[in-house]
Amino acid sequence: MKNSTIAGFAASIAMAASVSTATTASAQGTLACEPGETYVMNVMVSSHPYWVPVYQGFRQAAAAFGCETIFSGTPDYDITRQIASFEQDMVRSPAGVLLHPMQADPFIEPINRAIESGTEIVTFAADSPDSNRTAYITSDNLAEARFAAEEIVSQIGDSAEYAVLENPGQSNHDLRVTALISYMEEHYPNMQLVGRQATNQDSNAAYRATASIVQANPNLGAIWIPEAGSAEGAVAAILEAEADVLIMHADVTPATLEHIRAGNIHMALNPNQGMQGFMGFLAVFMAAHSDVFDPFNDYQSSGFNPMQIPYVDNGFAVITQENADSFDLNTYMEGRDTD
Numbered sequence: 001m002k003n004s005t006i007a008g009f010a011a012s013i014a015m016a017a018s019v020s021t022a023t024t025a026s027a028q029g030t031l032a033c034e035p036g037e038t039y040v041m042n043v044m045v046s047s048h049p050y051w052v053p054v055y056q057g058f059r060q061a062a063a064a065f066g067c068e069t070i071f072s073g074t075p076d077y078d079i080t081r082q083i084a085s086f087e088q089d090m091v092r093s094p095a096g097v098l099l100h101p102m103q104a105d106p107f108i109e110p111i112n113r114a115i116e117s118g119t120e121i122v123t124f125a126a127d128s129p130d131s132n133r134t135a136y137i138t139s140d141n142l143a144e145a146r147f148a149a150e151e152i153v154s155q156i157g158d159s160a161e162y163a164v165l166e167n168p169g170q171s172n173h174d175l176r177v178t179a180l181i182s183y184m185e186e187h188y189p190n191m192q193l194v195g196r197q198a199t200n201q202d203s204n205a206a207y208r209a210t211a212s213i214v215q216a217n218p219n220l221g222a223i224w225i226p227e228a229g230s231a232e233g234a235v236a237a238i239l240e241a242e243a244d245v246l247i248m249h250a251d252v253t254p255a256t257l258e259h260i261r262a263g264n265i266h267m268a269l270n271p272n273q274g275m276q277g278f279m280g281f282l283a284v285f286m287a288a289h290s291d292v293f294d295p296f297n298d299y300q301s302s303g304f305n306p307m308q309i310p311y312v313d314n315g316f317a318v319i320t321q322e323n324a325d326s327f328d329l330n331t332y333m334e335g336r337d338t339d
Helices: 002-027 051-064 079-090 105-116 141-156 171-187 203-216 228-241 254-262 273-288 329-333
Strands: 038-044 068-074 096-099 120-124 135-138 161-166 192-198 220-225 246-250 267-271 309-313 316-319
Touching: 038 051, 038 079, 038 273, 051 068, 051 273, 051 329, 068 079, 079 096, 079 105, 096 105, 096 273, 105 120, 120 273, 135 273, 141 171, 141 220, 141 246, 141 267, 141 316, 161 171, 161 203, 171 220, 192 203, 192 220, 203 220, 203 228, 220 228, 228 246, 228 254, 254 267, 254 329, 267 273, 273 309
Parallel strands: 038 068, 038 096, 096 120, 120 135, 135 309, 161 192, 161 220, 220 246, 246 267
Antiparallel strands: 267 316
């Protein structure tokens, strides 16, 4: 019986090897772009420095496969204009788009229509989960929130007052705020949430909101902010009030980096942007070249793209006064092609 089992196993291995050889032969040379094959990265607020390392990672991966890339989007924080820019991208008939959707639901129909017309879509940093996008690349926003909560408690104690600013409607920002509040309620019930204001990535709105929160709550110990634009306004208000408030935020801009260096901001939690772009390109490229992959499932009869990747965690970095120099965007971009 034992010899029969071994013989059967050996036969199975031989069969698998022959199938593998045939599959490899048929796929050989296909993981490369055709001349002119183009991939687009589309964002909102296109001048924001956050996108720069993401697009660099996207371009680096594309170059390895001989592909063309385009940076696209809208300079506005406006969902209608971002959708218009996305639809304009479709005129080029790109092979794929790495998309940061400002809001999830308004992008469902445009994403699905693009895929039906032959352009693959992968989302990053923010998602449209009810669309037919093939993959989602992001940092773990829940992990970021837990880290922020634990750091705040370690610095100001577990019976203190804290506040949050927020940007309702953008999925990753929503998670960073709601998860932190829920984590505090579950693990540190003596922490008091005394201020919660929507500032929508507007530094002026953040300045006004933070000034109001600080004035109304003289014992405020910390403030958590899900993005860097609002952090710029918040730190200005706290410095002006000469308040002893610990500031933590997600993402980073050159302005907030300088405040971290100066000790005005305690730390920032920054997604690994280059990895986000690099993995984003790989995901959308493989979605566009899914014919090289033959998984053991029902994709052929069901008609779905086999390169479904529900979630890729690109990780996040903790930026402090000690390592701030590693996140200098000007230094990073020295000698790089910016076309």
